[in-house]
Amino acid sequence: MTPTTAAAPPFKITVQPSGRSFEASEGEAILSAGIRQGIGLPYGCKDGACGSCKCKMLEGRVEHGPHQSKALSAEEEAAGLILTCCGVPLSDVVLESRQVTDESAFPIKRMPARVSSLAKVSHDVMVVRLQLPANDTMRYHAGQYVEFLLRDGARRSYSMANAPHTAGGQPGAVPPVGPSVELHIRHMPGGKFTDHVFGAMKEKEILRIEGPYGSFFLREDSDKPIVLLASGTGFAPIKAVIEQLQFKASTRSATVYWGGRRPADLYMDAWLREKLAEMPNLRYVPVVSNALPEDNWTGRTGFVHRAVLEDLPDLSGHQVYACGAPIVVDSARTEYSAAAGLPPEEFFADAFTSEADKAQP
Incomplete structure (x- = not known):
């Protein structure tokens, strides 16, 4: 009779200060285990490329899979920081994640x-509206995202650009009507999914999605002034947050800094200016980094995250919500804390990490 090898017992993962806990199976990354059990750990790429899931390990031992040094340096790892997306527990673990x-x-x-x-x-942004099933309502926070499940098993992540109250839906109607979500999809030439969106995709096409994901959403238990920082289609979740602020009749001061290479990249500039007329506490600072003479651009120029520091050299009393290219999000996270006194726990971010970003050495 051949003896059977018992499976190793799962490790307990506890997240402070919330006190929430979950279990990770043998060989399972902490993030995957958390998502499986409905724990909203922060993350971006899930491939060790962006560092969005980085957090402090208070107790325990973790073994990291392959990851980029820009996401977690040797010095950070020695200081007790881990990447939950590729960190596999070797014992029970206690983490600190205020998100x-x-x-x-x-x-x-x-x-x-x-x-x-x-x-x-x-020229490179498509607004796609998806109709969801009427009998299977998905609840989400303004700022969260969904993942498309592609036929080959690959996934692509896109933020909902509309706040939940705008999704509509009438499950009791005849026939029933499901809610709808708005996505902003930028064309990445050669990208199999975005090539399809900008080429063969037609109305009534059926796709499969999963969500909501992400810890990027408005914290409504604070009255601190807000900086909403976006680059490119990182504006999508910022738009949802703006709609949420308006819906809640929030009196918090909120300033949108939206950056693009050229003015046309600020593809909903008119929508945002309409909101300024409706929301007295909202400000908008468009920033363009590579305007050409024919653009006749007379507004702010340079890096969008730097424009925030020029206007607000002291961020110690603010909250910042940043979304867009990893270079913008990572630079803002570092510089706002070091140069402007922003408490790290008041920086909320989603970095859009493309397949090209993940492929970098």
Whole structure:
């Protein structure tokens, strides 16, 4: 009779200060285990490339899989920081992540979604609206995202650009009407998914999505003034947060800094200016980094995250919500803390890490 080898017992992962806990199976990364059990740990790429999931390990031992040094340096690892996306526990682990709250634990659902409309709003940005099933409502926070499940097993992540209250839906109607979500998809030439979006995709096409994911959403338990920092299509979740602020009749001061290479990259500039007229506490600072003479640009220039520091050299009393290219998000995180006194726990971020970013050595 051949003896059987018992599976190793799962390790307990505890997240402070929320006190929430979950179990990780043998060989399972902490982030995967957390997502599986509805714990809203922060993350971006899930491939060790962006550093968005980095957090402090208070107790325990973790073994890291392959990752980029820009996401976690040897010095940071020696100081007790880990990447939950590729960190596999070797014991029970206690983490510190102030972004984990009970609020973020909306159930993650997998469902079909029908393309209800396609609108090209710039040369490389498509606004895609998806109709969700009427009988399977997905609850989400303004700022969270969904993942497309592609046929080959690959996934692509896109933020919802509309706040939950705008999603609509009438499950009791005849026929029932499901909610809809808005996505802003930038064309990455050669990218199999975005080539499809900008080429063969048609209305009524059925896709499969999973969500909501992410810890990037408005913290409504604070009255601190807000900086909303976006680059490119990082504006999508910022748009949802703006809609949420308006819906809640928030009196908090909020300033949007939106950066693009050229003015056309600010593809919803007109929408944002309309909101300024409706929301007295909202300000908007567009920033362009590579304007050409024919653009006739007379506004702010340079790096969008630097424009914030020029206007607000003291961020110690603010909250910052940043979304866009990893270089923008990472630079803002570092410089706002070091140069402007922003408390690290008041910086909330989603970095858009493309397949090209992940492929870098």
